[in-house]
Amino acid sequence: MNWTNKPVLVTGAAGFIGSHLCEALVELGADVVAMTHYNARNDWGNLAFLSPSHRNAIRVVAGHIDDPYFVANQVKGREIVFHLAALIAIPHSYAAPFAYVRTNIEGTLAVLEAARQHGVERLVHTSTSETYGSALYTPIDERHPLQGQSPYSASKIGADKIAESYHRSFQLPVATIRPFNTYGPRQSARAVIPAIISQALSRSEVRLGSLEPVRDLTCVTDTVRGFLKIAESPEAVGEVTNIGAGKGISIGDLAAKILRVMGRDVPIVSEDERRRPADSEVMQLICDNTKAGRIAGWFPERSLQEGLESTIAFVSDHLHLYKTDQYVV
Numbered sequence: 001m002n003w004t005n006k007p008v009l010v011t012g013a014a015g016f017i018g019s020h021l022c023e024a025l026v027e028l029g030a031d032v033v034a035m036t037h038y039n040a041r042n043d044w045g046n047l048a049f050l051s052p053s054h055r056n057a058i059r060v061v062a063g064h065i066d067d068p069y070f071v072a073n074q075v076k077g078r079e080i081v082f083h084l085a086a087l088i089a090i091p092h093s094y095a096a097p098f099a100y101v102r103t104n105i106e107g108t109l110a111v112l113e114a115a116r117q118h119g120v121e122r123l124v125h126t127s128t129s130e131t132y133g134s135a136l137y138t139p140i141d142e143r144h145p146l147q148g149q150s151p152y153s154a155s156k157i158g159a160d161k162i163a164e165s166y167h168r169s170f171q172l173p174v175a176t177i178r179p180f181n182t183y184g185p186r187q188s189a190r191a192v193i194p195a196i197i198s199q200a201l202s203r204s205e206v207r208l209g210s211l212e213p214v215r216d217l218t219c220v221t222d223t224v225r226g227f228l229k230i231a232e233s234p235e236a237v238g239e240v241t242n243i244g245a246g247k248g249i250s251i252g253d254l255a256a257k258i259l260r261v262m263g264r265d266v267p268i269v270s271e272d273e274r275r276r277p278a279d280s281e282v283m284q285l286i287c288d289n290t291k292a293g294r295i296a297g298w299f300p301e302r303s304l305q306e307g308l309e310s311t312i313a314f315v316s317d318h319l320h321l322y323k324t325d326q327y328v329v
Contacts, residue, residue: 001232003028009074011035011065011111012084012126013058014045016187017179020224021082023050026057028228035074035085038062046186065107068114075114079121080231083111086126086156089190090276093152104155105162112166112174120173124231125163127178127240128156129216129285138248139288142178142240149280160240167238175236177227180244180287184220184307185314189322193217193308196255197315198322200264209274211252214284216244219307222300226292235295244287245300261308 008025012018013034025032036045044060063070065085075081087093087103108125115123132140133147148154166172183193192208192215199206226243230236249257255268275281292298315322 003030006030006080007033007078008080008082009033009035009078010082010084012086013060014043014047015084016046016184017182017220017223018084019046019049019186020184020220021084021227022047022058023054024224024228026054032058033074033078034058034060035065036060036062037085038064049186066102066110068110071110072114072117075111075120076118078118081111081115081120081123082126082227082231083108083123084126088128088152090130090150090152093150093155094277097151100151100155101158104152105158108159109162112163112172115174116166116170116172122231122237123172123174124227125160125174125176127160127176128153129178129180129242129244129287130282131157131160131178132285134282135284135286138284138286139246140242140286141288142242142291149282150276173237175230175233175238176240177230178240178242179223179226180216180218180242180285182218182220182223184311187220187311189324192251192254193258193311194315194322196258197262197312198319198324200259200262200266201316201319202324203266205267205269206255206259207269207271207274208251208255209271209276210281211255211268211270212250212283213281214248214250214286215254216246216248216285216287217254217304217307218243218245218300219302219310222302225301226296226298229292229296229298233296239291239295241292241296242287242289243292243298244289245304246287246289247304248284248286249304257304258308258312261305262312
């Protein structure tokens with residue numbers, strides 16, 4: 001695909017992955033509209049970290065993803081839509097499940113219907129490995145059963161299935177990308193890696209939830225390449241495609257590795273407050289990325305060591321953004 005001057009919309013553009021995707025699209029020469037969540041401060045979120053030249057190349061629009069009229073106005077005239085807007089914090093989904101249904105399911109429906117009405121060339125819908133729940137087998141391929149082990153994962157399963165229905169019912173050219181745990185610069189402390197790094201830099205101990213769960217960690221630069229590859233692949237249309245490194249590491253071992261890279265020697269404490277409900281905890285997520293290689297030519301490139309070093313550098317330079325003295329869901 002020739003991205004030069006290609007009209008693109010990115011929803012959730014102010015988020016962690018969204019901001020990196022906007023940056024990559026600008027570098028490819030795309031005409032990018034970045035949709036952010038409306039706020040009274042006109043805060044651009046992670047887009048503020050882009051260089052002035054990148055920011056000036058993007059048109060930012062602020063609104064609400066569950067407003068179908070607003071969404072339709074942004075989709076109009078765009079050929080490619082990357083839909084990343086979502087509520088993603090799993091602990092908060094226990095406290096506010098209705099908001100997750102409204103944003104993740106109804107918001108996705110608004111994007112799908114707008115894409116259908118305006119005849120987009122390609123819609124890339126963002127799923128999550130959390131939809132698989134605790135692995136029944138590993139590595140996890142796209143045929144693995146879906147399990148709603150948290151209100152968040154249930155809302156994303158609903159969104160994925162609505163996307164599937166729009167392809168089957170209306171031949172909408174939607175491709176679903178299912179990233180495993182993405183990490184990297186700009187990620188908030190609601191994710192485990194920035195939580196570990198920020199605490200290690202500012203506290204005498206690192207406080208986490210369960211240390212036993214295993215996660216497959218993919219650097220954001222690799223995940224963004226996955227979005228682009230899925231958008232470019234005709235074979236990805238109507239399909240769900242995993243994007244992940246294919247390697248698992250426990251949270252406890254991950255924390256120990258980060259501390260070694262940082263040269264810090266502080267205790268790691270598991271707190272009940274930070275644990276998920278027992279039947280909701282996803283114990284093992286390891287990606288089978290065979291399909292991504294076969295249909296999109298995507299393979300992970302960046303090692304965990306490299307990714308951690310760049311993330312540590314970012315958190316160190318922006319420690320004021322992280323509230324390490326409190327647990328924020």
